Every structure is written in structure tokens, then in C-alpha cells.
Amino acid sequence: PFKGIDGDIPMTFIRAPYIKESAGEVETLSEVEGHIVAARQGNQLVTAFHPELDSDMRVHEYFLEMVKGR
Incomplete structure (x- = not known):
């Protein structure tokens, strides 16, 4: 799951490390097997x-809505 997006989204990983930890105002948005794989701050x-490698556009739409509302 990805906080703010309904349903499962495809996640294509290519050599990318996971996010070890988040602190302060960082919001964890998604975890896989206990590892943070998406986060947001402001x-x-x-x-x-790599959401750009899948045809599902919901992460891109989430980002656009996020920056519109800043």
C-alpha cells in the first residue's frame, strides 16, 4: 500500500536501496517487507x-496533486 493511493500499485525496483529510517517531519508513505520505499517531506x-517504468500513473498523479497543494 501507498498512503494516499487506493489499492496496490506496481513497484519496479532497479538497484535502488530502501530508505533506512525517517525522522522529524518526514512521512513514510509505503513500506515493503518492513523497509521504507516511499516518503515525503513537505x-x-x-x-x-521507479514509477515511470509502469503504466500505472497514480504515483505521478499523487505527486502532481502534492505540489499543487503546497
């Missing part, structure tokens, strides 16, 4: 996977 979004 209008910054980071993922350990």
Missing part, C-alpha cells in the same frame, strides 16, 4: 522504486 517526494 513538497518533496522520494521513492526507492
Whole structure:
């Protein structure tokens, strides 16, 4: 699951390390096997996977809505 997106989303990983930990105002958005793979702080979004490699556009739409609302 990805916080703010309904249902499962495809996650294509290519050599990307997971996010070891988050602190302060960083919000964890998604975890896989206990590892953080997506996080947000303010209008910054980071993922350990490549949403551009899948046809599902929901992560891109999430990002666009996120920066519109900053």
C-alpha cells in the first residue's frame, strides 16, 4: 500500500536501496517487507522504486496533486 493511493500499485525496483529510517517531519508513505520505499517531506517526494517504468500513473498523479497543494 501507498498512503494516499487506493489499492496496490506496481513497484519496479532497479538497484535502488530502501530508505533506512525517517525522522522529524518526514512521512513514510509505503513500506515493503518492513523497509521504507516511499516518503515525503513537505513538497518533496522520494521513492526507492521507479514509477515511470509502469503504466500505472497514480504515483505521478499523487505527486502532481502534492505540489499543487503546497
